[in-house]
Structure formats: C-alpha cells, structure tokens
Amino acid sequence: MDTADVKNRARRSSGRPTLADVASRAGVGTITVSRALRDPERVSVDLRTRIFAAIDALGYVLNPNASALASARADVIGVLVPSLTNNVFAEVLRGIHDGLRDSRLQIQFGNTHYSEEEEERLVRMFLSQHPSGLIVSGIDQTPATRALLEKAGCPVVQIMEVGPDPVDMMVGFSHFEGGRTVTQHLLDAGCRRIGFLGARMDPRSHRRLSGYRSVMEAADCFDLSLVTTTTLPSSVSMGGELFKTAFAKTPDLDALVCNNDDLAMGVLFACHRAGLDVPGRISLAGFNDLEMMSVAFPSITSIRTPRFEIGHQAIAMVQAAMSGERPSEPVVDLGFELKVRESTSRANTQNI
Amino acid sequence: MDTADVKNRARRSSGRPTLADVASRAGVGTITVSRALRDPERVSVDLRTRIFAAIDALGYVLNPNASALASARADVIGVLVPSLTNNVFAEVLRGIHDGLRDSRLQIQFGNTHYSEEEEERLVRMFLSQHPSGLIVSGIDQTPATRALLEKAGCPVVQIMEVGPDPVDMMVGFSHFEGGRTVTQHLLDAGCRRIGFLGARMDPRSHRRLSGYRSVMEAADCFDLSLVTTTTLPSSVSMGGELFKTAFAKTPDLDALVCNNDDLAMGVLFACHRAGLDVPGRISLAGFNDLEMMSVAFPSITSIRTPRFEIGHQAIAMVQAAMSGERPSEPVVDLGFELKVRESTSRANTQNI
DNA sequence: GCCCAAGATGGTAGCGCTACCAATTCAGAT
C-alpha cells in the first residue's frame, strides 16, 4: 500500500517523521493526532494513549512552521526591549521566561536600542509571523508603530509604564510617581539642595525627572542647575562623571537623586574617592533597586521596581487574552516601593 | 466585488497580500518574486524593479512560516544561554544582535537556567524549526544533546569556552588559563594566603578554580581551606557572605580570587564594612571585568573576557558556514586580558 | 547557419500541518 506513497514522498521530505506517520502508526486520522497535541481533552483517553505511544516510538516532533502556516498563528510571543546592557530588562525577560514554563510558546526577542525606527522595523518583522502575542516596552511608539500594533490581531502588552491610552493592555508603574517619591523622601530627610543625575534620558527617565521637578518646585527648592543629564548611555562610570559635573556646578549639593542605580553606584565610588562622606556630606538615592544596592557600603536607598513581576504579569495577560479572557482592567499598575537605606539616613543630614 | 474570488479565498486567507498578489501585479511568475527576494542577483534588473515596486505598493511582507515550511529552513538562529541575570550573557547577546545587523536572520533565544536537561529540551525544540544555525553555551552538553547537535544539519557554535572536541565550531577562551593568570598575578604581587571564592560552580567556574589550584600548588601555597564555594547563584550579596565564611576559616587571608566580579564587589563592600583595607589588608581580584570594576574604589583587578566579541564572532562563523565557507580552524580562542588595578597594587602587600 | 552552454523565467507539486466540514456513535428526550 505504500509503494506509491514512498515514491511520492522521497522527493522533498525532511526525513523526519510527520503527523501522518504518527497517525498511521496509531491507526487514526492525522487530524486526531493534531488534536491530541493541541487540545488533548478533545480526544478520548484510549486514542490519546495510542497516539502518544506512537509519538514516543517515532520520536516525533511537531513542525512549528507547518503548524504556523496552516493555522495562521505561530506559537511565538515577540518581545521588544530597548536594551540588554541594562540589567532591568534582563530581569523583565527572566520574568517572561518564568511565566512561560510548561507552555509551548516561544519567545522571539528583539532589541530596539532605544530607537523608535528600529522598533517599528522589528514590529513589522514580528507581525509577519503572526505571533500569538506581542510585548513592547514603553508607551512612546511612533504613530506608525501604534497603528501596526492596533491591527496586530493578537494580544499586545505595553510594559514598564502605565498610561491613559493602551494599545491593548499595559503593565508597569508610574515613573513620575517614582521620581516624586524618592525626591520627597530626601526632602523629608532634611535635604534641600537635591541634585538630579540622569543618563540616556529616554522617555521614562524624563518622567522620573518630571516627578523630581514637581516635588522640588512644590517645596520651593527647584533650581535648574541642580539637574545634570546626558543622552549618553547609563553606566557606573557615567555616574562618576555626572557627579563631577554636578559637584562643580553646585558644590552646595546635599543630596543626589540618580535616574538609576548604575549612576548611584558611580556616585558612591566617586564620593569615596573624593573623601566625601555618604550620607554625612551627601545623601544618595538610586532607582530600580538592583541587588547590590542593599549590600553596598553604605547601602543605597532606591526605588524597588517590579521588573520580574512585570514580565510575569505581561505573559499572564497575553495568555489570558489568548484564551479569550479580556481583563477587567487593561492597565495594571504594579507600583514600586521606596527602600530606605543608609545612604539617606536622616541622622546625618544636619551638617549642611 | 468579485463574488467567485471572495467565495474561494475568504475562507482561510489571512487577508494580507501574498507572493502571488505581488507576482500578478508585477506581471511575473511567483517564483521570480521569490527569487527577487532571496537572491536578487538572479533576476534581471528590469523585473527586479517592477517586483520591488509591486511589493512597496502592496505593502507585501514575506510570510516566514510558509518560507520555512517550503524550504525546510527557517531564517532563525537559536541561541541558548544558561542565565540572563548574569550580565555576561547579556553582553554576548548584544554581540550576537550586533553581528546580525542588515541580515534577515532572527534570534530565537532560550534560557537553560544552567540545567543540562533544560538545554536538551530546548535544543530539541529549536531543531524542530530547522534553524539556520545554533549557538550554545559551554562545552558540557549531555551525550544526548551532543548527538542532537551533531546531526542538526545546520552550523553549530559552542561559545564561551574552547576545548579539544567541537561539535562543529567553537569560540571562547580558556577559563583554566584565566584562573591561572589572575592567581599568578596575586602570587607575583607577594600574596601567599590567596583564597578562592566561587558561586554557582558551573563547569566554567570549576575550570577557573582548577587554574587557581594548579598555580597555587606549583607555588606550594595550596590549602583546601582557602577555597570557599557554593552552588547557589552568584550575586553581590553572596560575595559578602562567602567572604565572611572564608575570613572566619582562614583569618590570615591576604588575597581573594573571585570567580566573578559580582562576588568581588560583594567582598569589597564587606571589607569596607569590616574596616579591612583593600588592598592594604587584603588584595582582591574578580573575573570578567564588568564595567564597574574600573571605577570602583579601589578599582578592582579583573580578567577582561571578550563577551561581546564572542557573540559577534559566533554569528560571523554561523553566517560564513551558511554560505558554505568552512573555517580553516573550527576552534577560535579569543583569549582574555588581565586588568591590573588598585585592588592588587603590590605596594600594599608587605604587611602580612 | 547550426549547435550547445549559460542565463533568465515560469509551471507545478509539494512542504506538514490545521480549518472546515461531514460522518458516526451514543445517550437522553420525546
């Protein structure tokens, strides 16, 4: 019965077993095998057992390309982040991967390098595969990207921030409030000449800066010369350099709010090197609460941001949407937490 | 509207333009469009222009799933790394992405969490898509994984290490020699009671430890109680904890070789906190040379490892292999570089 | 003028899977 069959198949087959091989070995139709794989509940236990036995015996693995073509849906979730150097996004990715355990979904991941054009290109590329979901960073897509996302035909989650107008769903926290909270903490601790250091100055950094500014203005402490930023990438050494610039401009600084922890760490080292006591002479706070902040000497006050949780939640939202559940609230604010540590201990803020 | 057409096509088409749409608009055969996309040289300039005009007009994007199915080859490179928390692999990924600019290749990336079983599962999963290449970390695959890789039917690059028996190609450096070099440097600086701190203790950590041990034994300084390790993940705080353990065991320590920079940073902070001068009382060296090592106070001696370059080179090797070039030497050793800094400055090693 | 190689182009048959129906069975309702 299969002479003709063999003659026909020999031409281009990859040599690997196919669904049809499994089906004939198990004595069922191909579609039943497909169902046993995608939705086991819909196949009787009896057949299911035989089918899985055949799969094991043949070492069958489903061909995801054929599956994606036939169903116009790839078991892939596209993830776009602006950077990998940045520890923060590595943890988001970890959260995403963790949320994906025991799922057949794959992550396809792209690095936009903080470029909106690159983001648009990647969204286009990802959409061409008909992904099951898309996760993008931030809320500042170009109009063209936004239009692409709106007709993506799959769940879309914007992560890291919350805002009023989600493409589909959103999970993050308010960088503006984060900036406010850490600045207010420094004011409460008695600091007045509180500088702001920022690198990269992507939209999220700007919103943190706005938070800083709003609190400083309310306290009548704002002074533009207290703000030192660069569009260059953030790094520990950049923290040191920004500190030098800031200290030269405003030597009466009594505290620094850093746009992120890398910078804060750079400031700490620079202060050590310059013999400036932290927090005795200068109080110091970071943003994100990387693991090292709590063990630094002195330990450094920071805003703990729910990076892992954001990834986890984003995947949960994608999966829920895939099974038809619409979230009651499409925007999830995971908040943040101020971690007060030695670097802003108020006992030392008197001597200014 | 054209009823017949709609009746036939409306059923399952995705609604997006296909190759056939482009072909009919350009007045050519579908295969010619396919060729214009994959290998423009083989299509006359005249047709090429018309085809690309049609593509632009229709907003056509190639369906990678259909392409992969038909050609039994996906434009995807699978990348397996053991961790994302670890900065080191983030930089390798950066190098990979950077090497991929202007290529239609995509990265599909998987996290093995330092588990050989997970690695095997992921290799199997990746291979099911017929990737164009595979990049895996390390050289300690299970026999089953190795067998899968050997008949992968695509270029395979093992990264991070070099060894005698590549599956296909290899790019990395010798962790054993790295461990030797940094330890020898400490010996040369006059240290004798040189401890080793290690976390995670994956195979690469073990090889660094072996390097340490071989040099220490040659100098007749080896003492098992100088070695403090844990299988728990590496972190800055873990560095502090290992330091406490080590210092309690061997209070006459005059130097520490850390398995990586995170640990070294933790040790530095712990020393600050304990009032132990670095390098006055204890010399300190890390491994990998993360950016912050050079700006820490004191700056920390480390082994600079070519992480970005490894990713870059791995992609270059995959691409070369895809176009049929076999490298003259399948194993590329990118080496490493000892960065001597304040934390091991010999001026301070007398007072032991 | 003829032949053949090389280059350009196209027709068609799959690649391996799933959507869409249809067919079958069986329990429970009428």
Place this chain on the structure above:
DNA sequence: ATCTGAATTGGTAGCGCTACCATCTTGGGC
C-alpha cells in the same frame, strides 16, 4: 421507535512559499 444534540473522529482542501524541473531566450564557437 424516533429524534436531537453532544462527543468523537476523519477526509480533504488549502495555508504561502520554494524545490525541481522545463522552457525559452541569447550569444558565441565551430
């Protein structure tokens, strides 16, 4: 008995693309 609907299973026609040939030029060597 007959009908109805749910549950289970299968046949078949694509999904959109590329491999494999076939065909049709063109140009140069003899």
